Amino acid sequence: MIDREQVLHVARLARLELSDDEVGRMTTEMSKILGHIEKIAELDLEGVPPTSHVVEVTGALRPDEPRPSLPRDVAFANAPDIADDGFRVPSPQAHA
């Protein structure tokens, strides 16, 4: 129930490179899994609200008080490429 085209589209949304082989395998595996998941289509869920948050938490707001920021060298410590005091990346084209 999912075809190659859809797999390629989803891979593009997820920014995942997939080899031809991987696309093939992914199509098969996802189809099988979705086939099982589709069980939920059988249920009558009329009027049932969705659960986004399973606990009732209240008052979880933060007061507007400054906390120390990271020293810059710490922020950069794990970075692959630093230049001009920033994280360097290839420039986005019109659509990245």
Next chain:
Amino acid sequence: MTYEAVIGLEIHVQLSTRTKMFCGCELSFGEPPNTRTCPVCLGLPGALPVANAEAIRLGLMIGLALECDLAPQSIFHRKNYFYPDLPKGYQISQYDEPLCRGGHLGDVRIHRVHLEEDAAKLVHAGSSGRIHGSEASVVDFNRGGTPLAEIVTEPDLRDAESAAEWLRLLRATLRRLGVSDVNMEEGSLRCDANISIRPSGSQELGTKTELKNMNSFRFIQRGIEAEIARQTKIVESGGKVEQETLHFDPASGAITSLRSKEEAHDYRYFPEPDLIPVAITDELLQSARAALPELPAARARRFESELGLNAETAKLLAFRTELADFYEEALAADGAEPVPLANWVTNELTARLGDDDPQASKVSPAALAQLVGLVASKKVTNAGARQVLDRLVEQGGDPQAIVEAEGLGAMEDTGELDGAIDSALASNPDIAERLRSGDMKPMGVIIGHVMRETKGRADGGEVTRLVRAKLGL
């Protein structure tokens, strides 16, 4: 076939909190790059957002000022897409349960107001040049996470000028609320326009385009005008307007495409699981309501009814918050009546200061009040006062002192004035002839001569009266 434009605005406002929307980093104003970051706003693994209570309060204030409906609860959603200025690969924003819905400001209805976090700053790399054959960009995360309120209007605007004017009203309102610096040049106020056209009288909506990131009122007006013209041209020649995102270049007047429909993002919105719904409690609402100041529209009405200003002047003052604040401070300083003071503020002062904040100038409200008082008591003529104001703008100070120092006081000795008039008539015999014969047109030359001789201390009306008397008219 005539067409009408249908315009809606989407405004992003940076809120004046001390810290970011979802973390405790202090907001950055020109700090060195990447010095205001933490695990949360850098999107480090394991970090979690916690919403800024003050940002919510400011958002509520906006909603109250715009007379929106405030739902009892509001939830955050994730807007998923990939871009280097988006550290988590999603922006925490709001989707179908925004903070505020409906409302209006002036003649324009508000669709919604919601809260979200700002993206970081992506800068085209200068000295860093290229990497692996591509152009390089560099990301500064200082700005990332700054709280934003997004205000979306209904498409109630019909032309570029009203759009710009309405935006000025919005800006004045937000400034008055104190929720943001709303400075377009600095980026704390950003405006995009959604524009479409349709045959006049039609109720259907045409295809709309989005015109992005115009950073001054002038550019917004020109940009919208240009886009309306572009769309009209297309439709008139039988073409179809494409739905796309556009950029207006004010220098060339050109409109170019940023993104086309095919590249439209699928944002895969879903409720943010790391944040619980915000309960808009009575307490929160009270706190927001209590903080509401008198808003521009109400202020203008008060200027009219209590101070006797005409509607036009009242609006000119009230819709520029800094100007109205200056005016009221000057009024409180005593020395001037409301109407003449208002005229001096909206004409002479703004002519010299333009869009600059009068509070930042060297003219103190008290000084202006004093100056207007001097004019009223005829101690200085209008012309003389203008010169005093020039001096105040240049160097500040006390009007009385400037008048004395530069001898700009109104002429008290009519003999001096008499002499100046005689001298002017004598130097311009042919004009004197024309005046004698009833042609009043060249009176200005005589007045000008007299003004120059008296350094502006003569009163133009008085000069005219005396000239006529002298010539027996």
Next chain:
Amino acid sequence: MTHIRDLTAAQAAARVRDGELGAGELFAAYRDAAAGDDLNAYLYVADEPNASGGELGGVPLAVKDLFCTEGVISQSGSKILEGYKPPYTATVVENLRNAGAPLLGKTNQDEFAMGSSNENSAFGPVSNPWDRERVPGGSSGGSAAAVAAGAAPWALGTDTGGSIRQPAAMCGIVGLKPTYGAVSRYGMIAFASSLDQAGPLTRDVTDAALLFRHMTSKDPCDATSLGSPEQIALPKSERLDGIRLGRPDDLSTEGVEPGVMAAYEQTLKLAEELGATIETCHLPHADHGISAYYVIAPAEASSNLARFDGVRYGLRTNGSDLLSMYTQTRHDGFGPEVKRRIMLGTYALSSGYYDAYYGRAQRVRTKIADDFTSAFESVDFVVTPTAPTTAFKIGELADDPLAMYLNDYFTVPMSLAGIPAISIPNGLSDGRPTGFQLAGPAFSESRILDAAFALEQALAFDGSPARS
């Protein structure tokens, strides 16, 4: 004289507090065992303890790789974070350190906590100390194996759909998944935000209670955290008089190993002997738990893992442009299971599919939560086998992701409902441990631990064959 590493954590803590045992000696014994671990349970072992004293008495703690530990590698079992050292420490690890538990080491896990066998780790599979050709369960496989083997006195794991309980069952130890929100998630490299919870993996129920007591907090850095409304009591009951245990009749036993089923039935009989009553309860939607879970968890994960883009940390594969940098980095850095779930999750959230998948799954979740709420009106705990099978062979389910997912059949419904559940070892099948699961209403951990304790005493399960 008992070998140091034969003491339970609580016993060791008591001896350290009494001055009978030196904290340094205790740490060294475990450090050496961890360093010599041949199960591939550890990815990092500390040299020196970074905490002492307190109620936890300097008893060292093995911590699952995905907990951020400042200055110490935290990779969540993934190549995309290989070598990553966070600049901060997870709140729960900090809480435990403040209570006296020093970091012993970081343990191996399924990549990004996605898996039920620890075979999805970028750093190799972990062996089950009961049978080295078999999996320890997952995703907290390293933590479970280390505790079972006596190479850690106790360990931290995380449970999203069963990742503490199932490996506990397969390794013959105790594993507790707390109420969602009881423990802060700040500093836990996220898998599925609305499901992830940290919990203890221990040799016995008392150790679990002791460790859990110091884990909970209402953390200002985690908006979803609640902490515990009461201090967690150390268990003491020897009987189960008046306790009603509910066995759900709508959960299928198809595919459950006979030995697992037999141990389960035996445990129920034992419970009756201790004074409990066994009743049937109804969880009509629990059978759809796997389907709902395998929409919700991958959906949230697909979003949580979008930050791994090569820009600020972790692996970067250079591409000819930005797009290829993204796609190749993520191709190179993520393993096949993670890719599968990112794809599933992205699909379930995408335009046109949201209502049918994510939207529906969240509604199924509401029904499952309601099912438990109703059930708890007439029973105190819901009981099931923890996992359908005992430990399977490494590689056995490699080609069948769906079969792997079904490992979570009994554990997923509790995760979806956010309620606490414990797994205790309740016997052997073919020489391999089986697990018994007790689930209770939100914040009933003290009562769950107490009931589990009573059962544990009566079961007298012997975990020593696994300990070297």
